[in-house]
Amino acid sequence: MQGRLQARSARGSVGRVSPDTAADLVDDYLRLGLLFDRIEPGFVDAYTGDPALRAEAENAPAPDPAALARRARDLRNALPGGLPADRAEFLGAHLRALECSARKFAGETIGFVDEVEAYFDVRIAPADEDVYADAHRRIAAALGVPGATGEALREAYAAHRRTEEIPSNLVRPLVHEFSGALRSTVRSRFGLPESEVVEFEIVSDEPWSGFNYYLGGYRSTVAINTDLPQYLSGLPGLVAHEAYPGHHTEHCRKEQLLVERGGQNEQTIFLVNTPQCLMAEGLADHALVAAQGRDWQPWAAEVYADFGLRYDAEKARAVSAATAGLLHVRQDAALALHDAHRDPDEVAAFLQRWLLVPAERARQMLRFLTSPLWRAYISTYVEGYELLDRWLDGPAAGVERPAAGIERIVESEREAAETRLDRFGRLLDEPLTPAALRAESAT
Numbered sequence: 419m420q421g422r423l424q425a426r427s428a429r430g431s432v433g434r435v436s437p438d439t440a441a442d443l444v445d446d447y448l449r450l451g452l453l454f455d456r457i458e459p460g461f462v463d464a465y466t467g468d469p470a471l472r473a474e475a476e477n478a479p480a481p482d483p484a485a486l487a488r489r490a491r492d493l494r495n496a497l498p499g500g501l502p503a504d505r506a507e508f509l510g511a512h513l514r515a516l517e518c519s520a521r522k523f524a525g526e527t528i529g530f531v532d533e534v535e536a537y538f539d540v541r542i543a544p545a546d547e548d549v550y551a552d553a554h555r556r557i558a559a560a561l562g563v564p565g566a567t568g569e570a571l572r573e574a575y576a577a578h579r580r581t582e583e584i585p586s587n588l589v590r591p592l593v594h595e596f597s598g599a600l601r602s603t604v605r606s607r608f609g610l611p612e613s614e615v616v617e618f619e620i621v622s623d624e625p626w627s628g629f630n631y632y633l634g635g636y637r638s639t640v641a642i643n644t645d646l647p648q649y650l651s652g653l654p655g656l657v658a659h660e661a662y663p664g665h666h667t668e669h670c671r672k673e674q675l676l677v678e679r680g681g682q683n684e685q686t687i688f689l690v691n692t693p694q695c696l697m698a699e700g701l702a703d704h705a706l707v708a709a710q711g712r713d714w715q716p717w718a719a720e721v722y723a724d725f726g727l728r729y730d731a732e733k734a735r736a737v738s739a740a741t742a743g744l745l746h747v748r749q750d751a752a753l754a755l756h757d758a759h760r761d762p763d764e765v766a767a768f769l770q771r772w773l774l775v776p777a778e779r780a781r782q783m784l785r786f787l788t789s790p791l792w793r794a795y796i797s798t799y800v801e802g803y804e805l806l807d808r809w810l811d812g813p814a815a816g817v818e819r820p821a822a823g824i825e826r827i828v829e830s831e832r833e834a835a836e837t838r839l840d841r842f843g844r845l846l847d848e849p850l851t852p853a854a855l856r857a858e859s860a861t
Contacts, residue, residue: 440500443493444684447509449474450489450516451687453481457523458791460690466634466673467686487520508849509684511539515692530756534794538696539852540801544753545746550772553743557774560736575774578737582650588725589648593618595721596654600662603709608663608843611636614670616661620644626786628656630665632688636673638666646779650729651738654718655706663709663846664702671846685849690791693851700802701845704810708842747772749800752787762788806845809855810838 448468452475454461465472494513498506518536522528528536535541558566563574584592597616604610614636621629621641631639640660642648648656658664669688676682688694710717715731715738722729751769754760762784769780786792844850 441683443496443499443501444509445471446489446493447513447684448687450486450493450513451689452476453478453486454516454519454689456481457483457486460791461519462687463690463695464632464634464669464688465686466632466677467683483520483523483525487517487524490514490517490520504849504854505682505684507854508851511851511853512684512689512692512694516689519691530753530794534797537691537693537794538797538801539693540696540797540805542749542753542797542801544750547772549743550747553740554772554774556740556743557737560733560740572770572774576776578733579649582652582729582734583647584650584653584727586644588727589642589644589653590618590620592653592721592725593642593657595724596657596718597661599721600654600658600709604662604667607709607839608667608671608846610667611670611674614666616640616666618642627652628660630660630669632666632669634673636670638669640666646782650718650722650727651715651734654710654714654721655703658706658709659702662705663842664705665698667705668698668701668846672849675847676849682849691794695795696798696802696805696852697845697850698802699798700804700806701842703799703803704806704842708839744773745803746800748783748787748796751783752793752796755787756793805852805855809859810841812837812841 445468448471452462452465452472456475456478490513494510494517497510497513501509515537518528518533522533531542554567554571557575558564558571561571561574561578563570566574597618601610601616616638618640619642621643622645624641624643624645627643627646629641629643631641633639638661642656660666672685676685688698706714713735715729715735719729719731747769751765754765754768755762765787766777766780766784769775769783770777773780773783775783787796
């Protein structure tokens with residue numbers, strides 16, 4: 419997840435209300451986005467643009483949500499406004515999301531599925547619980563208790579999780595160890611600005627496990643939440659997600675390539691509940707595999723061994739593969755809350771049942787799902803991961819390999835991995851949208 423901080427550089431102009439040029443249109447988009455922070459603090463996740471625009475928004479009269487909705491619609495109707503097609507498409511998708519948020523703030527009733535679609539350009543639906551039941555069967559097998567269900571499976575899973583808890587005094591040094599290793603990999607594989615830096619801090623009493631606060635100038639602060647334990651299987655992915663090659667890396671490369679060199683000032687703002695979020699969270703959830711490959715667990719085991727911790731890489735890989743079948747559970751919980759209007763206690767029990775978590779963990783998840791700002795955000799992880807996974811695999815994923823012996827199979831796998839890396843690099847560097855990825859996948 420990403421976070422919100424302050425303006426950094428001086429670009430653009432102030433004072434215009436209607437877009438006469440492409441630059442004016444972009445400035446008006448930035449003005450509009452900045453005003454949303456006056457309605458819901460935290461809506462502006464990051465801003466690195468003209469500080470005068472930030473000051474203008476902060477000193478303006480309290481915004482009227484209905485007027486913001488009209489303004490978003492007017493700006494969308496003004497597109498392309500002299501902008502290239504890809505930039506106009508990007509702005510159009512984000513103005514549609516802002517219009518929906520403004521309508522919600524104005525008190526309009528919008529169905530949850532329609533709300534998610536307007537924000538993130540994906541259409542969600544409940545998953546089949548048979549998929550979850552199959553995942554439980556696979557988890558039981560991976561844990562060495564085949565056939566276990568219900569409370570027996572929950573206890574076996576809880577026992578496994580306890581063996582993976584990281585001592586609290588080792589969380590900070592392990593975060594720095596993984597960060598340093600991943601940073602070196604990212605520098606050689608994708609490249610980073612020379613002056614980039616991430617600072618980590620340990621926090622508590624938050625509804626999320628980690629947060630990237632991008633400051634601009636290739637600097638981030640990453641907060642790691644210790645309200646609940648950190649786990650051996652989760653910490654490498656958390657560091658990759660928030661820093662290398664996840665959120666921090668994406669922000670750095672886009673600031674350098676799109677803003678500094680390309681003049682795409684619309685990339686100086688990052689707004690919650692827009693397609694940017696789905697793309698960013700999907701990218702970050704694929705970050706560890708991009709940096710270390712699908713079989714990253716032995717690498718992590720070596721790091722943990724240096725700290726006197728034993729990490730069963732093979733068992734962890736099997737459990738991870740099995741739990742992948744539970745990806746949609748939290749989105750189904752959001753649908754139950756906001757679409758079917760189920761009682762929160764019932765939804766907490768649903769989370770406990772399928773995710774095999776204790777009551778306090780289910781309540782922590784519920785806190786996120788009921789936050790006014792974050793209630794729809796879970797779809798960025800679910801739909802973002804799946805959309806990007808399909809796109810990263812590309813059209814060659816379903817092509818049969820020729821029967822040319824083990825050498826050719828190994829070569830095909832290497833080529834497929836390189837293709838995924840190339841595409842991951844595009845995610846870091848290009849202002850892609852869900853619609854753009856779907857269009858590419860359809861060709």
